[in-house]
Amino acid sequence: MSDLNEQDFYAKAGVERIGKDRRSHFASEVTPKIAGKQVTLIGWVHTLRDKGRIKFLILRDERGMVQVTIPQGKVPTDVFEVSGQLKPESVVVVHGTVVAADQVERGVEVIPSKIRLINTAERLPIDIVEGKVDIDLETRLNHRVLDLRKPKVNAIFRVQHCLVKHAREYLEKNDFVEIHTPKIVAAATEGGANLFEVNYFDRKAYLAQSPQFYKQLMLLAGFGRVFEIAPVFRAEKHNTRRHVNEYTSFDFEMAWIGGVEDVMSMEEKMLHHSFEKTTKEAAAELELLGIDLKVPEVPFKRVKYKEAIDIVNEAGKQLSYTDDLDPDCEHILGEVFPRKYGTDMVFVTHYPLELRPAYTMPSLTDEGMTESFDLLYKGMEITTGSQRIHLHNLLVERFKAKGFNPDNFSFYIDPFRYGAPPHGGLGLGVERLTMQVLGIDNIREATLLPRDRDRLTP
RNA sequence: GCCCCUGUAGUGUAGUCCGGUCUAGCAUAGGCGACUGUCACUCGUCUAACCCGGGUUCAAAUCCCGGCGGGGGCGCCA
Structure with a gap:
């Protein structure tokens, strides 16, 4: 017998197995309406208010909290004794009866x-x-694991899930195919941002900074419309509230477009759908976080890059038409747009050629500019998109103009010789979208397990 | 790559400028005790910290030097 006990690691740990017990109700489902009902609750001890001969246990699970009241004499002796042993975050199974109780704020215990x-x-x-x-x-x-147990922190990622889920839903309804492209790559897609180097057997490889080339190639491969929600890696030693070194990029790419307007139109409808669904499905989480999410009206306001520069210059900056909008400018625009246009969701379009990657379609209407856009939400860039170049010779020319040797990108450029469809697309930062929706200051708070300049764990 | 700030209990802070009842204060967490309606429970009591090394000084959490650690911003970008 003693040998058996030695092997019983549950007993050794002083705990029991869940066995056949299963949750009958979530804490949030315990309401006065089900008074008199027997329930089985499973979760954590959030707090234990021990008043001596009466104890109040606040039990927390995935969906909320409920009070378990333990008055001496009215519960079995062993129940009273066990409850006195509980610590914050002990894991418990509680069997009991639901009772309407005026003394409790929720009216039930x-x-x-x-x-x-x-x-x-x-x-x-x-x-x-x-x-x-x-x-x-x-x-x-x-x-972070314990931090995420806090209902408010947990709610951030439930909202994020909702936003992504419904954006995906919209694309699926519109004939987009979800694809999964390699994250180990041979070369940079855009220059600029630094790449993490990895050992690929005896060769050098890199972590993908964007699925850009692959999602375009998949349109050339005949998919028509594709999207991917996946990590991308940026080896920049930046340390700001807007940057992490690994983030989730929500990318889509669509063929047979007449111009960049088709891409913007798809995005605004997608976001509108996602926001609207999220206000309903994540209503509890949004309320917990104190967020009154405004669904932006479609169509979103469009402002040309030159106009945006004029606006920030009116606000005291001194930028030329080929300067990039820095965070300060985005902040200014974030303040001016709601006043001027009554919205905090604005497409800035027609960026200068020198500010955009080589694959961006130059503009025929706006000289020196591109058929491109950024989406600014509450003063932060959350999306970058454009019509892409589908004409082989132009693509080669643009790569050369950017100082790249097209031969190094032949895997990407060569397929454009054989009938590439006109197309365009975008990349949306999932964590940035989340932080702007929820008014979070630091992107790390909107990132489940952030990877920044020196954080590699947890 | 550049710039700024900062290391005090498990956590968050006071004290550092201007060295001396600092034997390092407070809150929260934790231990123990009390309490039959709490709800950030309350009350009592206890435990628990000056990043490391060197220097200056009668005296260093406090000043100086070095090391290590942490935070934030810029450029770039989602």
Whole structure:
């Protein structure tokens, strides 16, 4: 017998197995309407307010919290004793009866008939109950798993999920095919941004900074419309609230377009759909985060790059038409656009040739400019897109003009010799979209497990 | 690549300028005790910290030097 006990690692840990117990209700589903019902709750001990002969256990699960009230004499003796042993973040199964209770803010509580300890928790490195002590973001990220248990932090990523889910849904309804392109690549797509080098057996390879070439090639391969939601890598030693070194890029690319306008039109409808669905499906999370999400009206405002420069110059900057809009400019535009156009979602179009990658279609209507756009949301660039060059000779010419040797990109350029469809597309930063939707200051907060200049764990 | 700031209990801070009751304060977390309606429970009590090394000085958390660590911004970009 003693040998058996030695091997029972559950008993050794002082805990029980869940066994056949399964959750009957989420905490949020315990309402006065189901008073009298027997429920099985599974979750964490959020707090235990131990008043001596009555204890109040706040049980938290994936969807919320509910109070479990444990009055001595009215619950079995062992239930009362076990409850006294519980620590914050202990994992428990609670069997009990739902009781309407005026004393509780939610008007309902659970009186337990049984409480089973499923796992123990040591002293926490960070407080999970919010509102007691402000914790540095750095410390929170070091303990990200615990940090994410906070309902508000968790809600950020449920909103993010919702935004992505419905953007994807819109594209699927519009004949886009989801593709998965290689993240280990041989060469840069755009120059500029630095690449992470990796050992590819005995050769040098790089982590993809963008799926750009591949998603275009898939249109040449006959897919018509494609999208990909995947990580991209930027080896820039930037350290700002808007940058991380690995982020999720939401890319789409569509063939048979008449111009860049078709791409913008697709994006605004996609975002409109996504925002609208998110306000409904993530209503609880948005409320928890105190966000009143405004669904931007379609069509979004369009402003030419030159006009944007004029606007920031009116605000005191001194930029020429070939200067890039820096974060300060985006901030200015973020303030001016709502006043001037009544919206915080604005396409800035027709960027100068020198500011855009080699594959961007030059403009016939605006000399020296491109058929391109950025989407600025609340003063931050969340999308970059354009009509792409589908004419082989022009593509070669543009690569040369940018100082690249087209021969190094033959895998990308050569297919354009054989009937490439006119096309365009965009890349949208998922974390940036999330942070702007939720009014988050630092992109790391909108990134599940951020990779920045020196963070590689967790 | 460039620039700025900063290291005090598990966490967040006060103290650092102007060295001396700092035997390092407070909050929160944690231990123990009390409490039958709490809801950031309350009350009592205890535990727990000056990044490392060197220097100046009668005296260093405080000033100086070096090391290590951390945070933020710019360029670039989503």
